[in-house]
Amino acid sequence: MIFRMPILALLLVATLAALTALWSGAFALGVLRHWDLTSMARAQLRRERMTELVSTLFGAVMLAELAALLLFVFNADRMAALFVGAMCAVGTLNVNPWGFPALYLKIAVFFAAVLWLILDRADRLGRDYPLTRVKYAALLGIVPLVFGDLVLETTYFLNLRTDVITSCCSKLFTPNNPNLANEMAALGPGLSLGLLGGAGVLLAASGIAALIRGRGYALYAAAAALVFAMGITAIVSVISVYIYENPNHHCPFCILKPEYGHYGYALYVPLFLATALGLGAGMLGQFRAVPSLQARLPGLLRAQVIWSLGGFVAFGLAALWAIARSNLILFG
Amino acid sequence: MSTWLNRQRALADFTLAAMGRRRIKNAALVMVYALVVFLLASAMFFAASLRHEMHQVLAEAPELTVQRLIMGRQDLIDAAAAERIGAIRGVSQARPRLWGYYYDRISGANYTVMVPDDPDLMPPPGEVMIGEGIPRARGFTWDGAPLFLSRHLGDLQRFNVARTFGTDSALMSADLILMTEADFRAFFGIPEGLFTDVVARVRNPNELGKIVEKAAIANPDLRFVTRDDIERTYQKLFDWREGLMAALAGAAVLAFVIFAAEKASGLSAEESREIGILKAIGWDTRDVIAMKLWEGGLVSFGAFLIGTIAAYAHVFVFKGALFAPVLRGWAVIYPDFTLTPQIDGLQILTLGLLTTLPYVAATVVPIWRRASADPDAVMR
C-alpha cells in the first residue's frame, strides 16, 4: 500500500458508491416487490419520493465516477515514477494483475451509471412511470459492478509494491507479442483509419436514418459501439503515433500526459460520452411502444442521437486535427 | 436544453436571494468548510512542491552510487574500487567522494561536510563554504565571522567562511559545509586513499538495471544504489508524510461532515415553512433538491476557492509555516527557502473529490428529507 492523496480520494469515491449501491439495491428489491402506482397508501407515496433520492444519488455517483475515472488514469500516470520500468499509466496498472481489470470495471460502472440515468429520465416522462420495474431490475444489475469496482480497486492499491519490476507501454503495445493490445497496435495505419472511417459512415447513415424515420435506434447503438471499438483501435494503432510523432510509440495512455498537451482527453471524453448516449438511444428505442411514452420519448431519442452524433463528430475532428498538425508522415 | 438552463438559472437565482438573507449563518459554514479545504490543500501543495524540489535536485545527481559493505555496514571504500567500477562496461565515469556528517554540540544540529568536486565550489585551504542554515544555527551576527568546529572537549578548529550559499536550493544545501580534501582528511582523520563512496555515470541510462545486475555479481562486497532507488525512497517518504497530514486533515473532514449533516438535518421552522410554500405553489421534490444542491454547490465552490487560495498563500508565500516541521523532517536546521508552486489538475481533482464528496454525502439525505415534505402541509 502506498499512502497517497489521490488513492484516498479514489477509495472514498468507490466506498461511497458502494454504500449508495447497497442502499439503492435494497430499495430496488422493495420496489420490485411492492411498487403499485394505483395504491393510495402512504407507503407507496414514500416509495415514490424515495425514487427521487435514488435518482439524485445515482446522478452524484455518475459524476463522481467520471471524475474518479479521470483521476484513476491520471494518478496511475503520475505514480509511474515509483515503479521500476514504468513510464506511464500502463506500467503502474501492470504492477499487479488487478490494475487493468480495475480500470475496465471503472469504465463499465461509468457506462452503466449513464445508461441507468438515461433510463431514469425516460421513465419519468410517462405519467404511469412505465419503466420503473425495468429500471430497478437494472439497478440490481449495477450493484455487483459497483462492488466489484470497490473490491478490485482496493486489492489493486493494497498490492502496489514498488520492488516489482513492471513492463510499460513499449512492451505491451508492440506488434511482437500475441495479445489483443498488440494486434491493435499491429493493425496497419491505413487499414485502421479505413475501418474507423467505414464505421463512421455507417454511424452517420444509421443516425440520420433514425432521425428521419424515428426508429432503427438499435442499429445506431450497434454502430456507436462499433465506432467506439474502432476509435480505440485507431488511437492505439495510428492516432497516438501521430501525436507522439514516433512510428513505434503506440500507447493509448501517454497521450494523456502533459508532454503531449493532455491531447488524449480531447479524444476520450467526447468518444466516451457519445458512445454512452448512443447506447442509451438504442436502449430507449426498445420502449417506443409504451403508450404513456408516445408523446415525449421520440423527442428525447432524437435529442440523444443528435448529441451523440455531435460527440462523435468532436472525436473525429480531434483525431483529424491530431493527424493534420503532426510532423510525422505515414502515408505517401 | 434552454428550458433546462432557464430552470437552473431560476433555481440558482432563488438560492442566491434566499442565502443572502442568512449571510452570517452561511458565511460561518463557508469558513469552517474553507478551513478543512485549507488544511488538506496545504498538505498537498507542500508535499507536491517538496517532491518537485527533490526531483530537481536528483536530476543532477549521478545515476549510480557505490558503497562498500563490511558485515552489512557501510565502510570506507578505497581508490582502487573506483577504478574497478570505472572499468565496468557501460560506465562512463567513476569518481570517489568524501563526505560525512558532523554533529555540532553548540547548536545541536547535524551538518553535512563534503569535499566538492566542482572546482568553482572548492574553497581555499583552511576555509569553508557553508549553507545558509549554519550562520542561522550558530547565530552569526556579522558577515565573515569564522566558523569554529570542535570534535571533542578542548578541541577547536577554525575555518574562515569563504562564501555562504543563497537560498535557491536551500532544501539540499542549508546544512552543508564544503572544505578541501586535505582539510577534510585532517579534520575527520581519514587516511589517504580511502573515500566515503564512489559515484558513477553510465552511458545509456536505460541499461542501468543490467549494468547494476552484472556489477553486483562481480563485486559482492559493493552495494550499488541507483538514482531512481533514491528518488523512489524519497517519493515514498514524502507520500507517507503527506498521508500523515491527510490523516490529520481527515479527522477535520470527519468533524466537518458531522457538522454539515447536523446543520442540514436541523430544520428551522422558517425554512420548513418556506419549503412547504414552494411545494404548494408547484415546485416538485426534484426542484427543491436541485435548489438545495445549488446552495451546497455555491457553498462548496466558495469554500474551495477560499481554502485553496489560502493554502496557496500559506505554502508558497508563508513557506508552510504551520506544518513545515512535519513535512520536511525533524531536522534542527529548517532550510529557509521558497517553494516553487507545483499545482496541477491531479491535485485539484483530488482535493475537490476529497472535500466536496463528503459534504455531498453528508447533506444529500437531509436535503431529500426536507424536499419530500407534503405539499399540503401549508394548508393544515
Added chain:
Amino acid sequence: MITLSAVTKLYNEGRPNEVQALRGIDLTLAPGALSVLKGPSGSGKSTLLSIVACMARPTSGRVTLNGETVSGLPERFQTELRRTTFGFIFQRFNLIRGLSVLENVILPAAPTGEPRARVIERAMERLAALDLTPRALTPVEHLSGGEAQRAAIARALINDPPILIADEPTANLDTALTERFLDILRAERAAGRTLIVTSHDPRIWGAEGVDAVIELRDGRITHEITGGVA
C-alpha cells in the same frame, strides 16, 4: 370541470391518532364558476381544497380534471398539474420573507424553465394591474395586509392557470379590502377563470357573483346550492 366521487381522506392512517377528514364526498365543480366551500374549522374544507387542487391524494375515491383521472397520478405529475392548472392564494398569504415582491411573484415559474425575461415582464404586468408596481422591489415583510394579499394574487396568476384556489382569503382583511378582493375575483371570473374559495366569512359566500356554495361539516357535504346564490 372537476369531479370527485366517493372521496375519503384519512390522516395518520392506521395509527391511534387516525383522523377521518373527508367521508365519501361526491362533488362536481363547474368550469368558469365561482364556488365557495363553507363550514366551521375542522369541517374538512381545507382538506377538500387540497385534494381538488392536486396537493394531496385521497385515501380512496377518484378525482377527475376535465375527464382525466388525476387522483392516482404520481406526485411529480400532480405537481406539474398544480403548477400549470392551479394558482394558490393562502390564508396567511404565505409569501417568502426576505425576498422582494417580484421575487415572490415569479417563484411558481421557476420550475417551468420559461425564459426569465418573459416571466418578469408578465409579473410586472400583473403587478401593474394590481397597483403594486412601486412595491415590486420591496421585501414582502414591509407590505400592508392588502398589498400582501395582492402580491399573493399576482403570484397565483403568474403561470396563467385556468383555476384559482383561495383558502380563507379574507380572514385577516377589513371590509374595504374584502370588497376589493371580491372585485378582483369577479374580474378573474369574467376573464374565464374557475374560482374555488373556502371561507366561513358571510361576506364571501353571500357576495354577488358566487355561483355555488357547498357546506361541509365533519367531512361530509351537508348542503349544496348551485346556479346563482345572490
